[in-house]
Amino acid sequence: MSDGTFDKEFVYERSVAFHETDLMQVVHHSNYLRYFEEARVAWMKARDLAGTHYPHSNLCLGVLSSQVWYHRPAYFDDRLRIHVWARREGVKVRFRYGIRSERWPDWVTTGETLHTSLNNEFKPVKPHPKLIKSLEKEIWIETSPWNS
């Protein structure tokens, strides 16, 4: 981090819970948005940004849109590694995610979520200065597995 940037993307790990599977025997597709959120929360804490977000602040990062690409199934108890990338786009913040497991050589799931900073009346406001400053140090990747 000699140039002031983080030297690699943030990775959050967790296993697939029994209650997250469905009768197809795999993780229900809606749960990946929950994995992304958990990774985002862990990312905020790792960057010491928890204090910039509800409930520790009146601001929150409201979700404007989400996209998920389901490449491979994840099964009960698979150990998942959720990679996170973040970038500021004006008053918005875009997160990209890629999930890997030991079961497959390539991505299990990829996706992105677009957020805007909201105050406690759900009105868009400028992101917290500390968040803006931190985002300047993040790695980003233009080409990616998620648009394939």
Place this chain on the structure above:
Amino acid sequence: MSDGTFDKEFVYERSVAFHETDLMQVVHHSNYLRYFEEARVAWMKARDLAGTHYPHSNLCLGVLSSQVWYHRPAYFDDRLRIHVWARREGVKVRFRYGIRSERWPDWVTTGETLHTSLNNEFKPVKPHPKLIKSLEKEIWIETSPWNS
């Protein structure tokens, strides 16, 4: 209802959603507490009591304890009938539930939840007068399939 009581228990109907099943191909056991809650909310609305509960009132019925007996599995798209009984016990309110489906001749699931009226600081308070009055008209059953 000539004697001022409801003439039968309240029944709430809904089907099992795909996302509520798990890899055992059946409804995940945690979801029955959600079915009970949905039935309780529908019961409150049917008794015109929605206004006595958060977010329409500062009061809410906080859950003190829950019990569920899993007698038979429920499968994707099974049509469930959730029977509800309610009784006041001092400042507390006890609900009993029995779930039936067309797949089985007997109960799929039975259970109960015990609640106390809470204000918006999570302090126990007397239940809303309208709730107390309505509960006097409810049917109750002492002997039941849920203690077997």
Place this chain on the structure above:
Amino acid sequence: MSDGTFDKEFVYERSVAFHETDLMQVVHHSNYLRYFEEARVAWMKARDLAGTHYPHSNLCLGVLSSQVWYHRPAYFDDRLRIHVWARREGVKVRFRYGIRSERWPDWVTTGETLHTSLNNEFKPVKPHPKLIKSLEKEIWIETSPWNS
């Protein structure tokens, strides 16, 4: 339906459950994918296609990707109307969704999911003939609120 097409899009109704909200007081964003799925299942049943899908058939419509745009929040007990459009794209099937509530004049949420027909080994196969035939009768809309 004199020309052999359905005369309007399918609409599935349901209310927001208490357990589907989060501490922002609104529906958690992951739940919209569950609402879309419920609407899709109801759509299949309304079109008499349940028999073409797992568990009634060895085939299923696996989800390849999903997109959701969150325009307006939905609150506890809001009555939601989920509109569904479906179109075959070769061996794939694309669904579009738009959710309305009485609280807002415009869309609450819009989105789409892309599916491929899979056999019980998760291999892509041609969609069930009955599904193909039914899809020919569906309405589609090219311009839409979901790409805004």
Place this chain on the structure above:
Amino acid sequence: MSDGTFDKEFVYERSVAFHETDLMQVVHHSNYLRYFEEARVAWMKARDLAGTHYPHSNLCLGVLSSQVWYHRPAYFDDRLRIHVWARREGVKVRFRYGIRSERWPDWVTTGETLHTSLNNEFKPVKPHPKLIKSLEKEIWIETSPWNS
């Protein structure tokens, strides 16, 4: 463990996810059954018993009943410690759980689940010998906070 028993109860740790809260700002009561299950799965793995349970074996521990006592609320991002006790009762296995967080000096939630060993046709069968043998080494507590 000189006497062949485990020297203390098993403890599983995890934080409260954002998507597990509800509009009361606290963990939705149904999620504690999911926390218990996650702790049970972690317990099985720690005791090297994963191979005795579905999907690694045709046997599974079906849930017969559950009880939960909600003593204190848990909030977003609270770090939870879920204590697990297990005991064989004939062909059944009873688990007890107690959840602590740093926010409260006493239990947040306590509960128990009763299980029976089932084969892949959902028929009760004798528990796996390895599970029986392992359970002999578990600590149990007769008096407890969960019956208060």
